[in-house]
Amino acid sequence: MEHYTMNLTLKVWKQKNSSSQGAFETYQVKDISSEMSFLEMFDVLNEQLIRDGKDPIAFDHDCREGICGMCSMYINGQAHGPWAKNTTCQLHMRAFKDGDTIVVEPWRAAAFPVIKDLVVDRTAFDRIIQAGGYISVNTGNAVDANAIPIDKKDADDAFMAAACIGCGACVATCKNGSAMLFVSAKVSQLALLPQGEPERDTRVLNMVAQMDKEGFGNCTNTYACEAECPKGISVANIARMNREYLRAGLKAD
Amino acid sequence: MTWKQFFTSSIGKKFIMGLTGLFLISFLVVHCTINSMIFFNDGGEMFNTYAHFMSHNYIIRVIEVGLFAGLLAHIIQGLMLMKQNSAARPVGYAANAAGKNSKWYSRSMGLLGTLLLFFLVLHISKFFVNTKIALYSGDQPHNTFEEMKEYFQQLWVVVAYIAGVVSLFWHLLHGFPSAFQTLGINHKRYTPIIQAAGTAFSVIVCLLFALMPLSFYLGWIN
Numbered sequence: 050m051e052h053y054t055m056n057l058t059l060k061v062w063k064q065k066n067s068s069s070q071g072a073f074e075t076y077q078v079k080d081i082s083s084e085m086s087f088l089e090m091f092d093v094l095n096e097q098l099i100r101d102g103k104d105p106i107a108f109d110h111d112c113r114e115g116i117c118g119m120c121s122m123y124i125n126g127q128a129h130g131p132w133a134k135n136t137t138c139q140l141h142m143r144a145f146k147d148g149d150t151i152v153v154e155p156w157r158a159a160a161f162p163v164i165k166d167l168v169v170d171r172t173a174f175d176r177i178i179q180a181g182g183y184i185s186v187n188t189g190n191a192v193d194a195n196a197i198p199i200d201k202k203d204a205d206d207a208f209m210a211a212a213c214i215g216c217g218a219c220v221a222t223c224k225n226g227s228a229m230l231f232v233s234a235k236v237s238q239l240a241l242l243p244q245g246e247p248e249r250d251t252r253v254l255n256m257v258a259q260m261d262k263e264g265f266g267n268c269t270n271t272y273a274c275e276a277e278c279p280k281g282i283s284v285a286n287i288a289r290m291n292r293e294y295l296r297a298g299l300k301a302d
Numbered sequence: 303m304t305w306k307q308f309f310t311s312s313i314g315k316k317f318i319m320g321l322t323g324l325f326l327i328s329f330l331v332v333h334c335t336i337n338s339m340i341f342f343n344d345g346g347e348m349f350n351t352y353a354h355f356m357s358h359n360y361i362i363r364v365i366e367v368g369l370f371a372g373l374l375a376h377i378i379q380g381l382m383l384m385k386q387n388s389a390a391r392p393v394g395y396a397a398n399a400a401g402k403n404s405k406w407y408s409r410s411m412g413l414l415g416t417l418l419l420f421f422l423v424l425h426i427s428k429f430f431v432n433t434k435i436a437l438y439s440g441d442q443p444h445n446t447f448e449e450m451k452e453y454f455q456q457l458w459v460v461v462a463y464i465a466g467v468v469s470l471f472w473h474l475l476h477g478f479p480s481a482f483q484t485l486g487i488n489h490k491r492y493t494p495i496i497q498a499a500g501t502a503f504s505v506i507v508c509l510l511f512a513l514m515p516l517s518f519y520l521g522w523i524n
Contacts, residue, residue, distance in 0.1 A: 123395060125397055126395060126398040126400070127399050157393050224387070267312045269480070271405070272408070285488045288488030294311075294313045295313075
């Protein structure tokens, strides 16, 4: 692949804190390598801003290898930018051309308030997990991993659901700010396995109740979440969660 | 868990939309089939026979109450969802490439539904109300066919009806398969069949409905 450098105009959301009014700021970056990641380009920009005595741009990041779910930028109108099944940290500058203008915004949702600039508070997801995204395990010696036979398809489906990194791109993308894809992945990965059976009913009821309490919107099946999910989580999980909810809801006292 | 908790949860609200939506789809099958009797072009004889049956049969008249209840539930729940969903994103995006990840009509169900509501006000205030007036004033047999023929001579009415049917088409194209997903039916083999059936249903029903005012206006039926 051809290597090249580019000069870019960046329009980035700057917001001092959750209570202040934010606005876009325009920055120029020069000689960006096509082999840099999008976050490395931001590192270059921030070093430049620090040298100039200006406030660097706050953004979330951790592993930078596409598995932690921390990076969360809405780039040119798409969560994690233009590449499919990809996180912002794995987006490379070869996705852009010399002279491009790139608009970068934080996730927008009532349940994800902006902390600063591009950093949003995603602890709503943690509270949903705390409401039921777990299994009970006895203390003592570790149980043999293969003691319980599990159907290959169920194991595969559970694994596919467990690939969710909780980045929040589904919420950011959904026109309703709905967290259904995230919650359904977390419900599915446990509902499909025998280990998840004891809390199967209470899990889905409690997690959905917490999701609603956090102020996420309602799913209208546009499937934008699936299209933008960096891990390719399927909306089949949402259908499964609906079934689980129906089952548990009808059975509950 | 109370029934209220169940049906006011985000998934419970989806169930209400999906179930009432499918119920309204089943009504469209009946409505479209009976109205298509005008295409026999027999001066409305066949059509009026069925129209008379529909307005006089007691079972149908009980179901009619259920139909209005279902329609109202669909409308009210839909409007409430629109309000809640827009509150879930108080600050919008400056750049939003929504067209890259979803279909415009899937994102516009609220708007399409509102357009349909305007159409329904026009539609019901004419045919449904007139049929009821005729029924209770003893003005029988009521000639709905002649009423249609006369009404559809006006260009603005024909345009309004076709606009209503176009809104219905896009609303159904999303709504039909979406209702199944909501009720938990998502399957490698069945979902493509549901989607194909939904598309076929939307095309056939809306084409027949659009042909009705058009046929009267152009004099294909008289």
